Amino acid sequence: MLGLAATACAQEDVDTLQDRASDSFHEERAVPENRTEMQLSFAPIVREAAPAVVNVYSRRVVAQRSPFAGDPFFERFFGSQPQQRDVGSLGSGVIVDPSGVIVTNNHVVEGAQELRVVLADRREFDAELLLADERTDLAVLQIQADETLPVLSYNEAGDSEVGDLVLAIGNPFGVGQTVTSGIVSALARTEVGISDYSFFIQTDAAVNPGNSGGALVNMNGELIGINTAIFSRSGGSIGIGFAIPAEMVSSVVNAALNGEDLIRPWLGAKLQPVTSELAQSLGLDRPRGAIVADLWPDGAAEEAGLERGDIIVAVDGVEVNNETGIRFRFATHALGDLARVEVLRDGETREFEVESRPAPGNTTAEPRTVGGRNPFQGARIVELSPAFNEANGIDPFMDGVMIVAVGRRSVADYYGFQAGDRIVTIAGIEVDDFADFENAMADQDNAREWPIEIIRRGERHSRVLRL
Structure with missing residues (x-):
């Protein structure tokens, strides 16, 4: 009897909880009580935002190969010269400054020879391209209007949440x-x-x-x-x-x-993702953040106090879980700003202020064509640097001299050098920059044998070339 009574009491408790949950559910799903609630709409938001959204039309002329090229009979009558045709693309844009500054995607305006913007009220304007950035897929345009234009203000707080x-x-x-x-x-x-x-x-x-x-x-x-x-x-x-x-x-x-070149801040650290196995070995409750695997000498991260083995878990209070997220957070800072970097070190959380600095070197390194009597004659080479590497999708920590092109029927072509080959040593001399390369060339002047080491697709190759 005691067991049955306990079961009955337990069942009553379950029924009571279910009734309460049901009442709560029905309270949240309330029926509209008046006409105003029935007419809720996004229209007020659209009314304010829509005038600042524009249409962007771009046009470019491309050469189209003649279908008769290569056929002597048809070339006599129709010619073989490339034909030109207009190629247009259509996209959208947003007015972000009342003077007529518009932001859109780079792929909307890429290669355009003519840009035209149509406002929400159907007025049309020619547009000037102020800045195009392929790496973020953003472009900034300017139109000249006789009045202050409607704009959309940024939500720079970054407080959007999933479900908004x-x-x-x-x-x-x-x-x-x-x-x-x-x-x-x-x-x-x-x-x-x-x-x-x-x-x-x-x-x-x-x-x-x-x-x-x-x-x-x-x-x-x-x-x-x-x-x-x-x-x-x-x-x-x-x-x-x-x-x-x-x-x-x-x-x-x-x-x-501001009329500035778009220069991205660089942390100056090589990062490694935290896998499940790595998280377990480090005593983390879950995989998160990115491990500092290496630091650029005198770079922003090293000078701020970061060390190898630190796990970066947040930047500016925002959780980050991979290198891409950290790169993004730094890229939103202007040069000279301080970014708050939160790391885990020896089981403790520490915070550092890292200055936003550009990567060392030039983003557009000028290639040199190698001349003279040597195996590299006819190759075009560049000196690697973090700035150049970042701009060209190369590991920023990779240094040295790289071949970027090889002239046809040149000596370098004869010996099989390829674009992307990184020159490591020449006759035992390490090649870290142009100066090292030139010194090695001078030491080997008139030599018949050239011991050379290169790195191709991550693999090291050693050869002795004979002229």
């Missing part, structure tokens, strides 16, 4: 300005591979071709991102769109407005 309601405004398929709604599906997407600074906001608001460069807006009417890509096998929206966060957009626009 958002609106995507653009010109999909060229049908005219369109608004779609959805939510923030994910934040800090870094596996997309669209740009070098992938750190995207993912949304399920319908984004289609033509939406590129358009606005992703929150419920405060603020710009939280620039729509840039969709994930789709069919080419149409399947609810997976990506937007470049407003923090990055703002930094690119500021560089354009």
Whole structure:
């Protein structure tokens, strides 16, 4: 009897909890009580935001190979000269400064010889390209209007959360300005591979071709991102769109407005992802952050106090879980700013202020063509540096001299050198820069045998070349 009574009491408790949960559920799903609640709409947000979203038309002339080229008979009558044709593309843009400054995607305007912007009220303007950055897929345009234009303000706080309601405004398929709604599906997407600074906001608001460069807006009417890509096998929206966060957009626009070259800050650290096995060996509760595997001598990270083995877990209070996220956070800083870097060291959390500095060296190194009597004659070489490497997708910590091109029928071509080969040693002399290369060339002057070491696709090769 005692057991039955206890069971009955337990059942009563379960029934009571279920009733309470049911009451709570029904309270949250309330029926609209008045006409005002029934007429809730996104229209006020759209009314404020839409005038700042524009259409961007670009046009370029490309040469088209004649279909009769190579056929002597048809060439007599139709010629073989390349024909020119106009190629146009359509995208969207956002006015971010009342003087007529517009931000869009780089791929919308890339290679354009003519740019035209159409406002929401159908007025048209010729546009000037102020800045184009392939690495972030952003471009900044300028139009000249006789009045102050409507703008969208940035949500630079970066306080968007997964589940927030958002609106995507653009010109999909060229049908005219369109608004779609959805939510923030994910934040800090870094596996997309669209740009070098992938750190995207993912949304399920319908984004289609033509939406590129358009606005992703929150419920405060603020710009939280620039729509840039969709994930789709069919080419149409399947609810997976990506937007470049407003923090990055703002930094690119500021560089354009200040007339500055877009120079990215560089941490000066080589980073390694934290895998599950590594997290377990380090005593972490879960894989997170990125390990500092190496430090550039006298770089920003080393001077701030970071050490090899530190695990970077946050930048400016935002959690980061890989190198791409850390690169993005640093890229949103202006040169000279201080970034707050949080690391785990010996089981303790420490914070450092790291100055935003450019990578050492030049981003556009001038290639040299090797002349004289030697195995490298006819090769074009560059001196590697963190700045040049960063700009060209090479490991920033890789130094030395690299072959970037080989002249046809040159001596270098005869010996099989290829673009991408890194010269390590010449006759036992280590080649770390142009000066080392020239010294080795002078020492080997008129030599018949040339012991050479190169690195090709990560593998070291040693050969003795005979002239």
